[in-house]
Amino acid sequence: MVASAVTDGLDRLIHERLRLGIVSALAAGDSMSFHDLKQILKTTDGNLSVHARKLEEAGYIKVSKSFADRKPRTAYQLTENGRRALKGYLDNMETILTEAREALERK
Amino acid sequence: MTIPTQSDQQHAQETLAFIRRTMESASTFTPVSGWGLVACGAIGLVAAWLAWAAQIAADLRVWIPAAAISVVFASVANAQKARRLEVPVWSGAFRRMVWVMTPPILAGALLTFAMLVNDAPHMLPGIWLTLYGAGVTAGAIFSVRAIRWMGVAFLALGALALFTPGLGLIALAMGFGGLHIIIGLDIVWRHGG
Numbered sequence A: 001m002v003a004s005a006v007t008d009g010l011d012r013l014i015h016e017r018l019r020l021g022i023v024s025a026l027a028a029g030d031s032m033s034f035h036d037l038k039q040i041l042k043t044t045d046g047n048l049s050v051h052a053r054k055l056e057e058a059g060y061i062k063v064s065k066s067f068a069d070r071k072p073r074t075a076y077q078l079t080e081n082g083r084r085a086l087k088g089y090l091d092n093m094e095t096i097l098t099e100a101r102e103a104l105e106r107k
Numbered sequence B: 001m002t003i004p005t006q007s008d009q010q011h012a013q014e015t016l017a018f019i020r021r022t023m024e025s026a027s028t029f030t031p032v033s034g035w036g037l038v039a040c041g042a043i044g045l046v047a048a049w050l051a052w053a054a055q056i057a058a059d060l061r062v063w064i065p066a067a068a069i070s071v072v073f074a075s076v077a078n079a080q081k082a083r084r085l086e087v088p089v090w091s092g093a094f095r096r097m098v099w100v101m102t103p104p105i106l107a108g109a110l111l112t113f114a115m116l117v118n119d120a121p122h123m124l125p126g127i128w129l130t131l132y133g134a135g136v137t138a139g140a141i142f143s144v145r146a147i148r149w150m151g152v153a154f155l156a157l158g159a160l161a162l163f164t165p166g167l168g169l170i171a172l173a174m175g176f177g178g179l180h181i182i183i184g185l186d187i188v189w190r191h192g193g
Helices: A017-028 A034-041 A045-057 A080-106 B006-027 B034-054 B060-085 B092-117 B121-142 B145-163 B165-191
Strands: A031-033 A061-068 A071-078
Touching: A017 A031, A017 A034, A017 A045, A017 A061, A017 A071, A017 A080, A017 B006, A031 A034, A034 A045, A034 A071, A034 B006, A045 A061, A071 A080, A080 B006, B034 B060, B034 B165, B092 B121, B121 B145, B121 B165, B145 B165
Parallel strands: none
Antiparallel strands: A031 A071, A061 A071
């Protein structure tokens, strides 16, 4: 996607498709395992862990590790910061559409 | 004000659709197997026939094994469908669905015991249908719409059986047999298997 003056103001961190997917999925369910997220977003282990780590570093998601049947289980949860970021991003998208509609009506 | 370009606008629309899709697949349990429900219905019809042959509508020797076999069939079919659709079986939505359905089912077990102790087995078909209907209707908020209608129909059959216990066995056959098969086939038709 080519950046324009409008998209410059967007939260780059969740502008990336997979990271946006992670945040959206977590906004719908309270906590989700690595495995569930991977299947919902149809991505690979490597991709998911790289992007999840970025979101974790930004404080958008919280990671908890535990053991279930002796297998390590990683679960993700959206933080308040992450929820706010997604809301801000949605507001941005809405503004773009509203402005486009207004511009159309002015013509 | 900056005027969004055509591509900004398209991107925004497409992004909102993506967010919506992702949230939907994270919060609904879609792999309810239609064939699994049809199998449960077939088991329900066999159970109803056995109960009729034994002349005891709510014959626990028939219905408890039938329920256990149905749970196994439905679980295997759901797991297979989930694998085919490449979605998680034990997803957050499914976990919540199980949690929501468990209390009415446990209440059903408790009431079954209480009715037997109080020598009122004629109330059992109505109690089973009503509580199963309550559980399915509630659990359906996490799944496809057909399941909700199935729950409501079970509640209606439950009401029928509670107030006309003579129709208990017919209501059981219509519910655990007929409704499962009809809704199962609807899911097979609409949601692919």
